[in-house]
Amino acid sequence: MPVAELIPLGTASAIPTRERHLSAFALRRDGRLLLFDCGEGTQYRLRDAGLSRAKLDAIFLTHFHGDHLYGLFGLLSTLALLERTAPLTIVSPTGLCEMLRALPGLAPDAHPFELRFVELNEGFGHAVVYETDAYTVEARPLDHRVFAAGYRYQEKARPGKIDGEGARAAGIREGWQYETLRRGEPVTLADGRVVRPEGLVGPARPGASFAYVLDTRPCRGGEKLAAGVDLLVHEATFTEAHRDRAYETGHSTAQQAATVARKAAAKRLLLTHFSSRYGELAPLVEEARGVFPHAEAAAELRAYTLTEAVSAAPSMPA
Amino acid sequence: MPVAELIPLGTASAIPTRERHLSAFALRRDGRLLLFDCGEGTQYRLRDAGLSRAKLDAIFLTHFHGDHLYGLFGLLSTLALLERTAPLTIVSPTGLCEMLRALPGLAPDAHPFELRFVELNEGFGHAVVYETDAYTVEARPLDHRVFAAGYRYQEKARPGKIDGEGARAAGIREGWQYETLRRGEPVTLADGRVVRPEGLVGPARPGASFAYVLDTRPCRGGEKLAAGVDLLVHEATFTEAHRDRAYETGHSTAQQAATVARKAAAKRLLLTHFSSRYGELAPLVEEARGVFPHAEAAAELRAYTLTEAVSAAPSMPA
Numbered sequence: 243m244p245v246a247e248l249i250p251l252g253t254a255s256a257i258p259t260r261e262r263h264l265s266a267f268a269l270r271r272d273g274r275l276l277l278f279d280c281g282e283g284t285q286y287r288l289r290d291a292g293l294s295r296a297k298l299d300a301i302f303l304t305h306f307h308g309d310h311l312y313g314l315f316g317l318l319s320t321l322a323l324l325e326r327t328a329p330l331t332i333v334s335p336t337g338l339c340e341m342l343r344a345l346p347g348l349a350p351d352a353h354p355f356e357l358r359f360v361e362l363n364e365g366f367g368h369a370v371v372y373e374t375d376a377y378t379v380e381a382r383p384l385d386h387r388v389f390a391a392g393y394r395y396q397e398k399a400r401p402g403k404i405d406g407e408g409a410r411a412a413g414i415r416e417g418w419q420y421e422t423l424r425r426g427e428p429v430t431l432a433d434g435r436v437v438r439p440e441g442l443v444g445p446a447r448p449g450a451s452f453a454y455v456l457d458t459r460p461c462r463g464g465e466k467l468a469a470g471v472d473l474l475v476h477e478a479t480f481t482e483a484h485r486d487r488a489y490e491t492g493h494s495t496a497q498q499a500a501t502v503a504r505k506a507a508a509k510r511l512l513l514t515h516f517s518s519r520y521g522e523l524a525p526l527v528e529e530a531r532g533v534f535p536h537a538e539a540a541a542e543l544r545a546y547t548l549t550e551a552v553s554a555a556p557s558m559p560a
Numbered sequence: 561m562p563v564a565e566l567i568p569l570g571t572a573s574a575i576p577t578r579e580r581h582l583s584a585f586a587l588r589r590d591g592r593l594l595l596f597d598c599g600e601g602t603q604y605r606l607r608d609a610g611l612s613r614a615k616l617d618a619i620f621l622t623h624f625h626g627d628h629l630y631g632l633f634g635l636l637s638t639l640a641l642l643e644r645t646a647p648l649t650i651v652s653p654t655g656l657c658e659m660l661r662a663l664p665g666l667a668p669d670a671h672p673f674e675l676r677f678v679e680l681n682e683g684f685g686h687a688v689v690y691e692t693d694a695y696t697v698e699a700r701p702l703d704h705r706v707f708a709a710g711y712r713y714q715e716k717a718r719p720g721k722i723d724g725e726g727a728r729a730a731g732i733r734e735g736w737q738y739e740t741l742r743r744g745e746p747v748t749l750a751d752g753r754v755v756r757p758e759g760l761v762g763p764a765r766p767g768a769s770f771a772y773v774l775d776t777r778p779c780r781g782g783e784k785l786a787a788g789v790d791l792l793v794h795e796a797t798f799t800e801a802h803r804d805r806a807y808e809t810g811h812s813t814a815q816q817a818a819t820v821a822r823k824a825a826a827k828r829l830l831l832t833h834f835s836s837r838y839g840e841l842a843p844l845v846e847e848a849r850g851v852f853p854h855a856e857a858a859a860e861l862r863a864y865t866l867t868e869a870v871s872a873a874p875s876m877p878a
Contacts, residue, residue: 258638308665346659
């Protein structure tokens with residue numbers, strides 16, 4: 243099974259700092275890439291991460307604030323210059339296609355490769371916005387100053403494991419007979435005996451998942467996206483000391499992000515979208531761990547395996 | 561006299577490389593900044609150069625290709641978040657104000673500080689687009705695939721030097737009497753004698769200057785902007801080996817850039833806007849020096865004093 247890795251490219255909110263770049267997260271799986279948000283400089287950060295822009299299949303934008311969006315134009319220009327021909331899906335709030343029309347060289351009808359727009363209307367409830375054989379991406383509305391959507395990447399469940407010993411005893415061989423049982427269908431052996439999957443095939447194994455929840459106040463949409471997820475990326479723009487400011491500006495505190503993770507029974511929490519007022523992130527991580535122990539601050543350019551085992555109790559802030 | 565320095569922030573064409581960023585040059589003078597072009601990532605590069613975004617007075621855009629433009633949106637957003645209140649002048653081809661209207665949070669009428677647009681119409685001949693007590697910036701059309709303008713920064717001429725010995729002998733004292741002579745006016749001494757400036761004040765000294773000529777084929781507009789300039793920044797996207805490709809795409813070779821510098825009697829030439837095909841820039845510099853010895857490749861984040869003395873004959877490529 244290909245292993246999915248999430249690579250934070252930018253973890254700053256609003257204004258980049260010397261250490262942190264504007265919002266963008268890349269998901270690498272089976273040699274291909276998905277991109278969540280596309281702040282200014284994302285094409286540079288893909289290069290810094292050693293990720294090939296040519297491998298990009300889809301881009302998911304949460305909302306139309308510049309720090310999540312303004313890297314898209316240069317990235318699309320560069321993909322055109324690199325002579326891309328494969329289509330590219332872009333999921334976003336409604337209005338992106340129209341916006342690109344106003345920018346030189348980006349008019350979608352004249353673009354050198356196909357742009358497949360999936361635009362979410364304000365007021366939508368829930369949508370599967372992208373799907374392959376291996377996974378789906380769904381969207382739900384969040385609670386920000388402007389219309390924003392969060393996303394959940396969910397690999398499809400894998401068939402259960404076959405009890406090898408039991409199968410051999412029943413006369414089943416690997417290959418098409420295994421495949422048939424895995425699909426939940428009976429196998430007819432050469433001697434006419436019928437072997438049913440029940441008892442030989444274990445329960446389906448859930449696929450890896452991650453949720454991308456920013457920018458938002460803590461909200462139901464975020465909790466639903468994060469339900470039981472392997473890895474929750476949730477914004478934590480502020481600490482509790484600025485809880486009022488977080489509410490006013492449509493953001494979350496680290497404690498609120500951790501509360502969403504706990505309510506949703508997520509396995510791990512990565513905090514991101516840090517206000518430029520925080521040099522060190524330890525106060526945010528400590529605050530989150532008070533509520534949800536498996537919390538850390540997303541580190542730019544580090545690759546996080548979605549299904550990485552969590553230790554019983556992390557001992558110190560990142 | 562404040563000394564003006566030019567700091568290249570990005571010297572790549574079209575696609576950034578690991579070493580080179582998209583087009584932008586900052587001019588620092590007397591604690592203030594001008595910006596020429598604003599490719600994606602310019603706000604990061606200002607920070608990398610240790611230049612304060614708050615000191616920015618005006619931005620000059622040559623044309624509407626993304627690699628010269630797509631850093632503007634994020635920079636304007638950041639200036640707004642930094643609570644700028646001072647007006648900002650933006651000089652560009654016609655259409656920028658309209659373009660910003662299509663982008664979230666950048667509608668000029670609702671912008672938190674005043675944007676003063678100076679828009680150049682295709683077909684314009686020559687315009688002074690910005691002026692202070694100390695300098696002017698003029699624009700002339702270039703010859704690119706789309707409408708493009710080049711710029712010349714010109715400090716105002718300074719009065720000639722006073723012949724101190726002669727002035728003393730004539731009974732003139734420093735202070736208002738010096739100032740009067742420098743203005744070209746006579747001074748009436750206490751004893752009624754009139755001292756005229758002729759013979760005591762040397763010729764006016766020309767102000768420092770630089771020309772910013774990209775993107776373009778070699779052209780008359782570029783030559784005029786570069787006439788006698790202290791420092792000419794001229795694009796050199798290719799070497800002569802790709803002269804045809806340069807012509808087709810509206811660009812210059814290093815040799816052509818050097819020929820403009822020679823015809824214009826510029827004092828020094830900085831090459832920029834290098835195609836990503838060139839890792840090492842020595843071939844471009846060598847080619848230029850065959851025509852114009854005082855040529856070098858613009859080095860990102862190095863500060864070039866406009867009036868830096870040129871050595872008799874540079875010995876090796878940068």
